[in-house]
Amino acid sequence: MNKYKERPQPFPVIHKNECKACDRCVITCKNNALEMSNELNDSGYNYVIYKGEGCIGCGNCYYTCPEPLAIEVHIPKRRKKDKAENSDNNIVESNINKKEE
Amino acid sequence: MKNHSSINVDSHSKEFETKITNQNTNLDLEEFETKIIKKPKSINDSFTRKGGDFPNVTHYCAGCGHGILHKLIGEAMDDLDIQERSVMISPVGCSVFCYYYFNCGNVQTAHGRAPAVGTGITRAENNAIVMAYQGDGDLASIGLNETIQAANRGEKIAVFFINNTIYGMTGGQMAPTTLIGEVTITSQGGRDPDSTGYPMHMCELLDNLEAPVFIERVSLADVKQVRKAKIAIKKALQVQKEGKGYTFIEVLSPCPTNLRQDAKGAEEFIKNHMEKEFPVKRFRDKSKETKPLVRNESDFSMESLDKIFKVDRKNDVETISKTDFENVNVKIAGFGGQGVLSAGLTLAEAACSEGRHVSWYPSYGPEQRGGTSNCSVVIAGDTIGSPVVNECDVLIALNKPALEKFKEKVKEKGLIIYDSRIGEYKTDKKIKVVSVPAVDIATSCGNPKAMNTAILGVLMEIGKNKNILSKDAYYEGIREIFASKPKLIDLNIEVLEAGAKWMRENSK
Known part of the structure; x- marks a missing residue:
């Protein structure tokens, strides 16, 4: 557990003005790490906020979100010595591949 | 607590990176790199074509399935590296403005006419990857004949059929796919099969034809299903990339506004009602045994057209204006x-x-x-x-x-x-x-x-x-x-x- 805490944690980036408060991500988050804010964004919707901890970088909130620009998930990965440069898509790819198997 | 605290931003920026860096000073951050799951590059960075004050928000309602599907299609386009070859056909329906979102070629067609227009595009531009994005009113009602004909000809079109059991854009009227007993504004007592027939099963219908290469029904009920849908979409586009023929993906999609549901209600409705009527499964996958479909190239050169219409340019008669x-x-x-x-x-x-x-x-x-x-x-x-x-x-x-x-x-x-x-x-x-x-x-x-x-x-x-x-x-x-x-x-x-x-x- 200690080791887990010592590395940088994944986290969602939520663009609050893009959120329409549909609640899909809150329901889908495995670790219950998202909640609906009581405040309104500029378009007049409540918006989702990250509770600050609990994100495991699964990307479920991103995938279930109907707004393409509302959520990003940032996942720190230990740099591989030989393969320093990897494209962002690889995570998505690996997630999908797992499912496919 | 070493975790970062505030994660809500107006626009994404470098601020975050620095915040995290500062908070984790006792770590050797050089060892880490950040991978970001975010919108694919085949979806526009900003929806400026939409106009208005919020160019980064879709025009769809909260909880609508269209945005999810757009993202999945965009990701598949990125994964297969086909963005430059892609032509999206926008239907009539809520997704009429597909061209706000997809960063690829686009044609907006009349109601239900995507198969006809798609046929034209794929025949004229052999290298194009044609995607027809259609709703249930568009595809299963108004464009039903053309859909079946195009499928039967095995046109090289990837059809994405969004089934939400109602006509969404016009306010939730009964569609061919409306479930038995489902209340819509034009079936107030629930759909009665004695007077309005039964829900139309498009995958099953098209599965009777010889030509289609790939037919699958997917669902957007929850994230597990969404990820499965992504696999199906990618498969269909892979078939298109290889030029093998017609693919059809039916997507069971939520319409929380017209069906008066919240996110939980929409999920339950899809799982407990829609998926019962429309089983989620792969009906057909002939992608392995099917060979790329090569059609004769159309010759639109002036010489060939002149020959067809018997135009003799050597002895051209000059038209004289004599008022x-x-x-x-x-x-x-x-x-x-x-x-x-x-x-x-x-x-x-x-x-x-x-x-x-x-x-x-x-x-x-x-x-x-x-x-x-x-x-x-x-x-x-x-x-x-x-x-x-x-x-x-x-x-x-x-x-x-x-x-x-x-x-x-x-x-x-x-x-x-x-x-x-x-x-x-x-x-x-x-x-x-x-x-x-x-x-x-x-x-x-x-x-x-x-x-x-x-x-x-x-x-x-x-x-x-x-x-x-x-x-x-x-x-x-x-x-x-x-x-x-x-x-x-x-x-x-x-x-x-x-x-x-x-x-x-x-x-x-």
Whole structure:
């Protein structure tokens, strides 16, 4: 557990003005790490906020979100010595591949 | 607590990276790199085409399935590296504005017509990856026939069929896919199969056809299903990338607004009701055994088009504008099969060869023979505004109904030429009337079918001093019309001359 805490944690980036408060991500988050804010964004919707901890970088909130620009998930990965440069898509790819198997 | 705290931003920025870096000072951050799961590059960075104050938000309702599906398609496009080859077809429905979001080619079609337009695109641009994005009203109701025909032809189109059981854009009316007992604003007591039939199962329907390569039904109920949908979409687009043929993906999608559901309610409705009626499964995957579909390439070169339409560019006739030339309006009418239209064409070609502006405008009933038909020819010295002839200078009537119908339309000092078999016709108006035994003239030359040409011969003789069309022009017209049947050229010229000769002999 200690080791887990010592590395940088994944986290969602939520663009609050893009959120329409549909609640899909809150329901889908495995670790219950998202909640609906009581405040309104500029378009007049409540918006989702990250509770600050609990994100495991699964990307479920991103995938279930109907707004393409509302959520990003940032996942720190230990740099591989030989393969320093990897494209962002690889995570998505690996997630999908797992499912496919 | 080493975790970062605030994660909500107005726009994403470097701030975050730095915040995290500062908070984790005891870590060697050089060891880490950040991978970001975010919108694919095939989806626009900002939806500026939408206009308005919030260019980063879709026009869809909260919780709508369209945005999810857009993202999945965009990701598949990125993964397969086909963005540059892709053409999205926007339907009529909520997703009418697909082109706000997808960063690829786009055509917006009329309601239900995506298969027809898609067929055109894929046939003209063999390398294009054509995607038809259609809703249940668009595909299963209004465009049902075209959908089945395109599937049956195995067109290279990836169809994404969004099924939310209702007409969404217009306010939630009953659709072909509405479930039994489902309440919509046009089925207030719930859909009753006795009066409105049963839900339309599109995957099952298309699965009866031979041609489709890949058919699957997916669901957007929860994230597990969303990820499965992504796999199916990628497979379908892989089939397109390899040019193998028709793929069809039905997507069970939430419409929380019209069905008055929250996110939980929409999920439950899809899982407990829609998926029961529309089983989520792969109906067909023939992608392995199917070979790429290679169609003959269409040749749209000028040479090939000229050949098809018999255009001779070497002997181009220059059209001369002569504003002092008075328009000549000709009406030729008779039974279908009497040579009404071809006589008009001959006259038009003749005028064309003289460098006149000319129009030929046919009008006929549905019958091949026996019905009435007529055509209008306008010969002019300047650009023709309308090819319609209401009042004519010359009427050629090949039967009695034609003469009766158009005789009042002939101008003063005009000319009526009619087949003598009609019987005698006289008029009080200042109109020259000529009754021609056209069949006899044509028969005397051995071709009774050429009675229309005999009448043109009469017209040529009457008009010879009027400087409208020369004899050579008439000859040229006949040569053009019978270019594909050279044997008939001399024969018709003979009949033409016989008609002229008859006129000379009978003009006094």
